[in-house]
Amino acid sequence: MIKISKKKENRDFTNITHSMSGEEIAAVLGIKRQAVSNTLKRAMGKTYYGMKKLNNSKPFETMVHISLGFEVPEIEMKNFYRLFPIEIRKEIKEDAKEFRT
Numbered sequence: 001m002i003k004i005s006k007k008k009e010n011r012d013f014t015n016i017t018h019s020m021s022g023e024e025i026a027a028v029l030g031i032k033r034q035a036v037s038n039t040l041k042r043a044m045g046k047t048y049y050g051m052k053k054l055n056n057s058k059p060f061e062t063m064v065h066i067s068l069g070f071e072v073p074e075i076e077m078k079n080f081y082r083l084f085p086i087e088i089r090k091e092i093k094e095d096a097k098e099f100r101t
Contacts, residue, residue: 041084044085058095060098060099067080
């Protein structure tokens, strides 16, 4: 597994100033795109479970709370949803079915 950086003080994210694809982030940081994807999925999983515990909310509501916190535009929600690990996406999808009826 590739890590972004071993030491926090070596992490330089100043070049990431706008919304970027995983491929663009990988190029800026000099790492593989898959490392960016894995890191984002782990971070989103931790964020999801932390928010779910904090708010005692259902999966779909938790995703909505997180998206509002990150100010995700509605047009980007599909891409945002894909940032979550697959097991969380399944939880969200199943729970979202209740909101349709």
